[in-house]
Amino acid sequence: MSTSSTANASTAGPDPSLYQYQPLVHSSGEIRLIKIRRAQESQENGPNAAILLEISLFHAPLDQASPYLAVSYTWGDPTPTHKLLVNGAPLWVPSNTFRTLYTIHCSVQKTKTELYQAGEEVALWIDALCINQLDIAEKNVQVPRMGQIYRQARGAIGYIGAPPAGKKPEDGFLALAWFGNAPVIKPPDGIPADQSDPRFQAWYREHQIQKESEPPEDFGEALTGLFVSDWFVRCWVIQEMVLSRETVCLYGYGQEAKSWSLSTMVMLIDRGQNHATHRRDLGRAVKGRGGGGGGVGNWHEMQKAIQVDSWRVLREDLVKKPGGLGIVDLLSRTRVGKATDLRDKVYALLGLMNAEDVPAIRVDYSDSYLAAHLFRDVAVHCMASAEGPMTLVHAGLERSIPGLPTWVPDWSAKYRSPLTTGIYNACANLFRPINVLPGGRKISALGIKVDAIAYTGIPMSYPDARLQVRDATTSTGPDVYGLVLSAAIICGRLRERLGGATGYVLKHENWPDVIWRTCCMDRSWAGKRVTAEDRASFQACLRRFGFGEDVLAAVKVDEATGRMPVENASRILEDTALQEAALGFELMVIDLQKGRVLGTTAGGFFGSFPSTARPGDVVVVLFGGWAPFVLRPVGEDVFELVGAAYVHGIMDGEWVEAVLAAEDTEIFREFVVQ
Known part of the structure; x- marks a missing residue:
């Protein structure tokens, strides 16, 4: 969602036939709501969308508004391309606004969901139409109220978008169901989707998939296809999904779209992450290893699934802290969120913030108050x-x-x-x-x-979802073992500089332990400090392939050539069994080390520094x-x-x-x- 781009051309010209917004009475807490009256065939919207939507728009005080549904979607290209009839007058909106409204209309006409009956007339709040995007003064008042708007709505409709060409909406849902060990897309009638309900738990225990089997055909492509939509990472969507009482997601376009309860989606992602095979399955979805995985090599898209689970965590944290969360905590958790107007990175979180931070936020969409000013004001407030x-x-x-x-x-x-x-x-x-x-x-x-920092290696990134580590003294190549080997080389140099020290400074740990703990920043997959069990699991994986205590010998640089012996690197990097066994560690380390560089200090400390360190x-x-x-x-x-x-x-x-x-x-x- 965005609240900064021009949504229509209704006031851009002198044509009095275009729809003209009437001012809201802010002192009365007014908002606008819409109802979609009908969809009819039209040639004015072009061959790709020959549909004209007729809509009524009306004002109502928020605290007295009849039950309504709030709409969550991505704006996409803000260029007005599709005509609506609003209270009988034309108004032009961006393509994705039209696609969202038309898909909602089709779903409400034919489908019963947790939020509406088939054929029910529903009132909607959607930012592109319910806020006059050309009126900065109105935006400055209405945007801070959006948290209340979504909190007070009887629920939200989240339009994810459509699957890639040639794919059906149900393909992504079925892949997600397998990932979450579910026997079907959602429980049958009579069984609630709430995983805390005893009826759900009994049904799930009886029918859950036992994961010894290989994933379904095209598992990776179908799963990442579902999460390709930017809806999952738009900063406005975070607040909308956390504050809404219930959300029905629509995936697909028009009559072909399928409905899906967000609570069920969150449940499947949560169940999948908690299952013992989660990291292996996620690795297969990303890389397609192990046969039958159908991986498409897109770790970036699969990270969006993790964002969905973060909404659940935020909701639970707000239950514990109903007064709201700290601004830096919120901004750090939602940093991956995208925004057309960078000021929305902050404004989109106002409904989740605590009372101490909200007054410090200046909501101002004027051209004189830039994102740089807002970010500095926030930092000054926090210092x-x-x-x-x-x-x-x-x-x-x-x-x-x-x-x-x-x-x-x-x-x-x-x-x-x-x-x-x-x-x-x-x-x-x-x-x-x-x-x-x-x-x-x-x-x-x-x-x-x-x-002081004395040495840094090569900054790490992962284009095409594959960690790349290149060093003039190695032949390591891609993937996490390039990182581990590079770390071993750096530690080898450090040990030599310290006179062949047998243990690390301060704690006197053995070097292989220092290497892997630094590579994962001493952090487990669950975001906690590593335990003895974590260490044993990781070390057993490496020792199985002769990569334990002899790690430094394996990467020792040949003095004559100045390079690490190719056979040592190849033995480790090309061992597919090792790669399969350690997929979970690989994905974690890739995520933790992006944008970082390994290095040492003059006094013998080994660390992971920002990539700009020198x-x-x-x-x-x-x-x-x-x-x-x-x-x-x-x-x-x-x-x-x-x-x-x-x-x-x-x-x-x-x-x-x-x-x-x-x-x-x-x-x-x-x-x-x-």
Whole structure:
């Protein structure tokens, strides 16, 4: 959803026959609602959509409005291309607005769902029509009320879009059902879709798939085809799906669309993730390994399934905190959300925020208040609170908006894998608010310098959903084992520089353990710190293929050629059995290491740094920072923030505690960041 693009040309010209909006009475809490009266054949919309929709639009106070359904969809191309008749007058709307309304009309006419009966006349709220998109003053009032609009609606209709050409809507649902161990797309009549209901649980236990079989034909293509729609990652959709009482999703177009309860979709994704074979099945959907998987190599699309489950988590968290969540927490969870107007990255979350943060948000769609101004205002608001250091975790040099201070998160920048909130404690619970210096361009924070970065490897990305790691001294090639081997090479160099040390600094761990724990940032698939069980599982997988304690020998560089022996790399990288056994680890590491680079510090620490880090940057622990930060000196006692880092051996406050034990408080200093 977007609220910033021109939705129609109704007021763009002098033609009095075009539909003209009447002002809302904001003091009375008025909103607009629509009803679709009928669809008739027409030649005016072209051969691809020869349908004309007739719609009535009316005003009503929100607190007195008759039961209505809110519509959730993606705008797509905002160019007005299709004509509607609104209260008898023409109005032009974008293609996807028309497709959404026509599909809803067809579904309501013929289908009974959790929200409407077949043939029922329903009132709808849809932003493109119910907010005058050409009236900035009206948008500034109505947008902050959208959370209330979706919360008060009797439910929402989410239009996902249509499947790829040649595919049927039910194909994606059936693939998702198999992924979630469900015997059919949804429970039969009389069995609720609520997985907490005892009747559902009894039915599910009796009929669930036992997953020993191979996935259905074209499983990967059908599953990723379902999630190809940007509806799953539009920032407005997050609030809409979290606040709506019940949601019916429509997939397909017009008469061919199928309805699907969002609660059932969430249930299947949740069940699939909790099943023992989840990571293997997800790997098959992405890569098509193991036979019969039908993988299409699209990890990006499958991440959208994870976003759907995040809606469930947000809803549960709001039950625990009915007053709303913190702004940085919300922005970090929803950073992957897309928005046409970058200000909507913040505005789309107003209905989920707590009362302390909402007043600090200036809703202003005028041309003089840009996204850069909004992002900086949010950061300034957060600096004086406990959320200040957490705000810095999402900031740094990687920005797409020019001119932002490095301590201000650019929520529109390319998504870099963040460190998981709350599982580290680098500052050992020491806290002091961050000061915004006069002028608003710099901040000052108290902290400790740990070490300087001495070496960085090759930044990691994963074009075509395959992790690429290239190094002039290796022949590693793609996939997670390229990363693990590259990490082993770096650790090998580090050990040699430290005089052949047999154990890692501070904790004196063995090197293979340091390697894999850093590759996964000491984080399990479930987002918690790794356990003994996690370690045993990972190490058993590697030891099975002779890649345990001998890892450093396997990647030792030949002094004559300066390269790692090809046979050592090939033995590991080309072993398909190893790849199949470790698919779950591979997907996790790929996700965690995107946009990062492995490297070492001068004193012997090994870590995963932001991809923009380079030798000479310094690692610091700021008071209140549960993760260490990388700063770049740019002047006398002035730094730029490169970003947050995982540095093995200091994530639980070990370094700070060592300083406190030595009573060496003289190394505490103020870091000025611009």
